Amino acid sequence: MAKYTMSVKEFLEESKKGNINFLDFASALLEEVERINKRFQLLREICDIRDRLYLRPPLNGLPISVKDCICVKGVQSCAGSKILEGYIPPFDATCVHRVKDQGATILGKTNQDEFGFGTFSTNSGYGIPKNPLDPLRSAGGSSGGAAGLVAALDFPHVALGESTGGSISAPAAFCGVVGITPTYGLVSRYGQIDYANSLDKIGVIGKTVNDCALILSIIAGKDEKDQTSIGEKKDYNKSIVTGSRSDQARATDLKGVKIAIPKEYFQNLDKEIEKEVWNAIKKMECNGATYEKISLKNTKYGVAAYYIIATAEASTNLAKYCGMRYGLHGKLEGNFNEYFSSVRTIGLTEEAKRRIILGTFTRMAGYRDAYYLKEMKVRTLIIQEHKKVFKNFDIIASPSMPIQPPKFKDIEKLKPVEHYQMDFLTIPPNLAGLPHLSIPVANKTPIGLHLTADHLEEDKLFKIGSVFEKIR
Numbered sequence: 001m002a003k004y005t006m007s008v009k010e011f012l013e014e015s016k017k018g019n020i021n022f023l024d025f026a027s028a029l030l031e032e033v034e035r036i037n038k039r040f041q042l043l044r045e046i047c048d049i050r051d052r053l054y055l056r057p058p059l060n061g062l063p064i065s066v067k068d069c070i071c072v073k074g075v076q077s078c079a080g081s082k083i084l085e086g087y088i089p090p091f092d093a094t095c096v097h098r099v100k101d102q103g104a105t106i107l108g109k110t111n112q113d114e115f116g117f118g119t120f121s122t123n124s125g126y127g128i129p130k131n132p133l134d135p136l137r138s139a140g141g142s143s144g145g146a147a148g149l150v151a152a153l154d155f156p157h158v159a160l161g162e163s164t165g166g167s168i169s170a171p172a173a174f175c176g177v178v179g180i181t182p183t184y185g186l187v188s189r190y191g192q193i194d195y196a197n198s199l200d201k202i203g204v205i206g207k208t209v210n211d212c213a214l215i216l217s218i219i220a221g222k223d224e225k226d227q228t229s230i231g232e233k234k235d236y237n238k239s240i241v242t243g244s245r246s247d248q249a250r251a252t253d254l255k256g257v258k259i260a261i262p263k264e265y266f267q268n269l270d271k272e273i274e275k276e277v278w279n280a281i282k283k284m285e286c287n288g289a290t291y292e293k294i295s296l297k298n299t300k301y302g303v304a305a306y307y308i309i310a311t312a313e314a315s316t317n318l319a320k321y322c323g324m325r326y327g328l329h330g331k332l333e334g335n336f337n338e339y340f341s342s343v344r345t346i347g348l349t350e351e352a353k354r355r356i357i358l359g360t361f362t363r364m365a366g367y368r369d370a371y372y373l374k375e376m377k378v379r380t381l382i383i384q385e386h387k388k389v390f391k392n393f394d395i396i397a398s399p400s401m402p403i404q405p406p407k408f409k410d411i412e413k414l415k416p417v418e419h420y421q422m423d424f425l426t427i428p429p430n431l432a433g434l435p436h437l438s439i440p441v442a443n444k445t446p447i448g449l450h451l452t453a454d455h456l457e458e459d460k461l462f463k464i465g466s467v468f469e470k471i472r
Helices: 008-017 022-040 094-101 144-152 169-175 209-219 271-286 297-320 336-347 350-363 369-389 416-421 427-431 458-471
Strands: 043-046 063-067 105-110 134-138 158-163 178-181 201-206 258-262 290-294 395-399 436-440 448-452
Touching: 008 209, 022 043, 022 105, 022 144, 043 144, 063 144, 094 158, 094 209, 105 144, 144 158, 144 169, 144 201, 158 209, 169 178, 169 436, 169 448, 178 209, 178 458, 201 209, 209 436, 209 458, 258 271, 271 290, 271 395, 271 448, 271 458, 297 350, 297 369, 297 416, 297 427, 350 369, 369 427, 395 458, 436 458, 448 458
Parallel strands: 063 105, 063 158, 258 290, 258 395
Antiparallel strands: 043 105, 158 201, 178 201, 178 436, 395 448, 436 448
16 A cells, blocks of 8 residues: 555556556555544545546556545535435536546545535535544544545545635634635536536645645636636646745745735634744745735625625525435425425425525525625625735735634534634635635645635646745
8 A cells, every 4th residue: 555655646657667466456445444434434435446447547556535526427426415315416516527538447436415505514414524633623624535535545536626605714724634616617517516606716725836736727617518617728747836946045035926915814823823824934034025914804604695695596506405306215295385495494404494484584685685685795805915915926925714613512512603703714715706826824734825816827726825834
């Protein structure tokens, strides 16, 4: 097994040389994944990759796990919900098709909060994924299984995740790995089981910035099957700063980079997080960057705006899960309302029901203008405020999460509104559709440095992130 303990980069190099016995690799990988999954519950379904090896360049069989809300042809896809149990897509999501086309092997479907409804992955219908750094603590949500598997698996592997309000950055931070949430629309949503259409973004979680850049280069770009998709194909690997250089050369790696530090993002933080993130900012300053404290006043409305917009869209999207077309079915008794209610009562978690009720209320006649449309205006103000910042700065830096991964016994004590408040750092860039990167402040440390850039400037995030990876 130790012979396959290698980075993604090393795997690609060795496989290109013909030095990988792929059947032996696949068998060893499956054995390790099953061992890990018994302990941490990170995957809802494991694929027998010995029958699914795609040995084509450039990825040459690289294992990629897929969040459960992203469709994989022939593999049950449930979005973490019992109401979709038994649904097997007859097609691949565009992002899955693209990685397969480049030679990736689909390892399995990672566990998540039901439909993405959560910050700690405690709302899954298929068990709670645990943090490999400490099994008593949360792996973060809603892509907790994806980030946890990246952290736990020493084999070469990258995960496809999805974020609506922070579901890539939160678990990446909690598990001490790297997560990139791209510009809204950069990655096609075709084949993704929706949470909130105007907010959902498919991204990548990996051990390194280079891993994330590699896979985003493949899955990004316009797709005729998704009318909201944008952007041309781009090789983000060219943005990665590589090579070993002298300390003098490193000191200028970030020369000219201007960093904005919003004071609102450094309030109500765990003291250790505040200390470590400031240390990270100072390290970037020592390598040529400059920073300035700013104010993003409208971000204080972010959490309220997000949960009204997201739940309104979610209540519409989940209306189709009624026991007739997909997944869970019941005995056909009573009228339509009685039958639909009986299936949804059994198939949905309490959190899903809460968000459906809240979202339905905000869309009702007489309330739509007062709530949903008003929060859409707030969202526009948040976008405009960020765009103004990027006229003078390259990136915004902050912590990824306000706390370190909490213990499950402490999560149980939180009220729903306290759960929602945990997202106050990740919600603004998600509302604005801005690309953001969570990178651990130190290797395998559950504290993330959050870097946000202007729309379609992922290459800037990869450049700065790859430099920080070397100096942290």
